[in-house]
Amino acid sequence: MRSKAKALLIAAPRSGAGKTTVTLALLAAFRRRGVRVRAAKCGPDYIDPAFHEAAADAPCLNLDSWAMGPALLDSIACEASAGADLLIVESAMGLFDGAGTGAIGEGAAAELAVRLRLPVLLVLDVAGQAQSAAASVLGFASFDPRLRIAGIILNRVGSDRHRALIERAIATLDIPVLGAIPRDKAIHLPERHLGLVQALEHHDLELRLHRLAELAERHCDLARIQGLAAPLRVAQQPVAALTPLGQRIALASDPAFAFIYPHVLSGWRLAGAEIVTFSPLANEPPPEDCDACWLPGGYPELHAGTLAGAARFKAGLKHFAVSRPVHGECGGYMVLGDGLVDAEGARHAMAGLLTHATSFAERRLHLGYRAATLLEDCPLGSAGARLRGHEFHYASLTEPGNDLPLAELFDADGTALGPSGGRRGSVTGTFFHAIAREDDLAGQQRLAKLA
Known part of the structure; x- marks a missing residue:
């Protein structure tokens, strides 16, 4: 069509x-x-x-x-x-x-x-x-x-x-x-x-x-x-950008967790997954009837105190992670860590499912396209899979922690940027925002040359 x-x-x-x-x-x-x-x-x-x-x-x-x-x-x-x-x-x-x-x-x-x-x-x-x-x-x-x-x-x-x-x-x-x-x-x-x-x-x-x-x-x-x-001369050929991380996915959704690409969600639904939203700011845990949890990016640094006090959310997330995958992307990665320092320099306790800490008081712009090679099987894909996406954040990683890295990152020119993110048990996270798998880009000419 x-x-x-x-x-x-x-x-x-x-x-x-x-x-x-x-x-x-x-x-x-x-x-x-x-x-x-x-x-x-x-x-x-x-x-x-x-x-x-x-x-x-x-x-x-x-x-x-x-x-x-x-x-x-x-x-x-x-x-x-x-x-x-x-x-x-x-x-x-x-x-x-x-x-x-x-x-x-x-x-x-x-x-x-x-x-x-x-x-x-x-x-x-x-x-x-x-x-x-x-x-x-x-x-x-x-x-x-x-x-x-x-x-x-x-x-x-x-x-x-x-x-x-x-x-x-x-x-x-x-x-x-x-x-x-x-x-x-x-x-x-x-x-x-x-x-x-x-x-x-x-x-x-x-x-x-x-x-x-x-x-x-x-x-x-x-x-x-x-x-x-x-x-618009395009034919409908439904394609999922990313493999869904579960059959029924708990998605954090509120002003602290608002950065999720609609094409990713529609691709998950295309693959048969169901999306169930919950609000950490309202102290809601991920629903128990879900088999995976995704914490997207957003503005957790503006709500760090509320998130630190959301005991029911944090306890529910820890319980969920015992048996099911949990992934945090950018702001979600910050919340999965041990602590988050806000713009005024106050440190707030986060979920503690990963061992790193981040700071919005020590700000530096991280911006640009990124390619990522996954180091182990995780919610984003299997080990060795290549993804394309980007980074856009001001927060800094002030305590790297002792988790295993999730991926190797490269910039748009192919320059290696080193390991990124963390993984511990069923919990993974990274500042990297995933847009799509790289498999259908392999070996292609630049799109402008094809037109």
Whole structure:
């Protein structure tokens, strides 16, 4: 079965240009007009997709051409667009930014656009410039002939005259300007150390989305933007990204444990597994009728005191781990350790199922794609299996403990980074976020060369 949706990519020259604001505004405006709209996010990102889901009232999936092989990409793109008239894909970073040293980075949004034949709607932050914006458009439009910059949205426009100066210059390039968003601090979304404050923490999110929809309706040509979208030419071939760690999986789910990729969950369900959620912050243990437990990433450092006092959760987790596998990923790995030091320097006792300790007081950014080779059989796969994923955390490993390592890590260039994570009995954990198995990437050419 082929997707019947049309799709486009929203990109920008750099991070911070307003891609997410524009994407949310368009999603909310199209939905209000009755368009069946869905969203996807290019690259590894947990936070933006939750906002996209709220704006579109439908799950948002991640598409990552560095970590995912062609079959998995097509499967997820088809799933992301199911039942939609329009699929809007938001880029990460700048359009051509990714891993490696090539002119187009591996995993870049441009690579995905070439693979899926997505027209690009380019968001330009024009604060502090006028006609010079046209030079940026020309550069992006001519940098790779396989890409089509189909339209422009100007962001942070200062006045009608400011817009007119830019539009006249861009008109010489025969690329339409389809929106001009004025400078408005009221539409700014608050941020913290890993990105935007999570969608589930905004009590006024519906009001914010309503204002963004009105902004798009006032300042963007929605009909022409929808008309830019091209048919999404992917066939549905369901593929599971990761092997499920059990038949009935207990999944920690609350503001401290919110970072789990939807495509991983849908892949587990595709393989016949059932997902049962519980909340450590509410002092809930993993359900006894489950045969495996997954603690995803999130913000445990912001809730360390509550987690330390969650005696029922910790006791239940220890009991569960006696006979069944428990895996912690990034924030979940921190909670499985012996202690967690918060931003103020206070140490909080964690589950103690692994012997390491972490600190958010001693912060250092760890960011980048990672390949992992598993050292022993574990919930992520069998010994020797290769996975692709990423790291994104500020917490530091201050006490390595004496557990056996879980995996050998490599960066996107193949440089060895050494052992990572820990394993003790049926308990495993690592800062590494798994996206997909590497088996369907073996020996393939770069995706952009296949298009």
